[in-house]
Amino acid sequence: MSPNSQFKVLVVMGTRPEAIKLVPVIRELKKRDMDVKVCVTAQHREMLDQVLTLFNVVPDFDLNIMKPHQDITDVTTQVLVGMRQVLGACRPDVVLVHGDTTTAMATALASFYQKIPVGHIEAGLRSGNRYSPWPEEINRQLVGTLSTLHFCPTESARQNLLKEGVDPSILHVTGNTVIDTLLEVNTRIEADAGLQHSLEKSLALEGRKMILVTMHRREHFGQTFENICLALKDIAQKDVQIVYPVHPNPNTREPAQRLLGGIENIHLIEPQEYLSFVYLIRRSFLILTDSGGLQEEAPSLHKPVLVVRNNTERPEGVEAGAVKLVGTERANIFRETLNLLENTRAYEAMTTVNNPYGDGHAAERIADILVRHASR
Structure with missing residues (x-):
């Protein structure tokens, strides 16, 4: 040069x-x-x-x-x-x-x-x-x-x-640069009451505890993904609302619609642009995901994350106590989610840790x- x-x-x-x-x-x-x-x-x-x-x-x-x-x-x-x-x-x-x-x-x-x-x-x-x-x-x-x-x-x-x-x-x-973007967008939302009102109205959220779900991993396609959907169906028997922005891949969209569509308190919505998605994180009570990025983002907003996988390449969140691996078995996903919904001590233990992924x-x-x- x-x-x-x-x-x-x-x-x-x-x-x-x-x-x-x-x-x-x-x-x-x-x-x-x-x-x-x-x-x-x-x-x-x-x-x-x-x-x-x-x-x-x-x-x-x-x-x-x-x-x-x-x-x-x-x-x-x-x-x-x-x-x-x-x-x-x-x-x-x-x-x-x-x-x-x-x-x-x-x-x-x-x-x-x-x-x-x-x-x-x-x-x-x-x-x-x-x-x-x-x-x-x-x-x-x-x-x-x-x-x-x-x-x-x-x-x-x-x-x-x-x-x-x-x-x-x-x-x-x-x-991790995702924390840079997350904090910028979160500040934008916090500073704009009109934007908060607009997002709340557009997402039509209820007053019940909200569980945010994202699932899209290729290795889960097929029976494993259907088992995860059935676990969400079990969780929906409780007094909660589940918000699930469904990935456009037909391997996730078809079984999600077939197994979860029509359930009153499960909201299958389109993938959200990032501003709306950060708002959903803010409004959530807890998060169920197989995503990598949410394992990094949610602890910054003090939201507990249950990872529907058997392993993770992001062990720092698990070690800090903000993230927990729950596997892909229907019964275990339900049990671990119920624990956070009903056990205040377990919930608070996951929401009071510092994010290990960046400043x-x-x-x-x-x-x-x-x-x-x-x-x-």
Whole structure:
């Protein structure tokens, strides 16, 4: 890079969670006068666009790969081919990817093929089981192998990479950028009573204790997912309301509608844009999820999280006491949920811990590290 040229950064994302976690990084890099370009693959078109609109991010490149009935192989090959053209046109000094999506994995591989350095945000997460979550566990390991900068959300994630033999000099503990975005949006909601009223009215929430549900993991498709739905049906026998924004994937949508549709206090709603979703977190009594991001977000708003999985790549929340693994068995999901609904001591123990995932300044740290990297 010549002394008078700007350091070029290409930020690539394909899904809503990636956008939520990369928006603050894009903002901080631009504050530092870097030449930042944004590429979206649109692995999840509509859900991604909601976040881009909320934060006024206009992509410079859009692969628009989302098609009906595509599988992981289709996504991988389309991103590889599309990124070849984008990288050739952009020639960045570094490519930033996030987490464990197929977009991140294929982008890292495409960058490696062109000998362009990769920075991995949310690096070092490991579940220890290559099929849970699937394909994310192997995706993130592949991204890690291909990366030359690792931005770890926690010290535990850094230790995972050290155990794998990664050079300590390229490991940086930054906190998780999702906390940056969450706190910004939460502040926006708190400061605007009119917005709160509008969100309350649009979501038509009741006065009963509300359980927020998100379920979408591929490894749960089939009988496991149906068992989870039946557990929600059991929970609905109690004096609660269940709000479930249903993922558009037909493997979740069809059984959710079939098993839970028509139950008076189970509200199957469309996926929410992030502002509304944060409001749902704020209004919830507890959260049932198989998501990774909610394990990080909910403790910041002091909401207990029951993770409907047998393992997690985010052990910090479990160790802190804000998150509990409850597995996928119908009876156990019901039992653990009932415990939090009826046992005040157990509930308070999960809501009074500090969030181990960050302080809202992770993006600033990442940007500062890249500034130092650019000056070498």
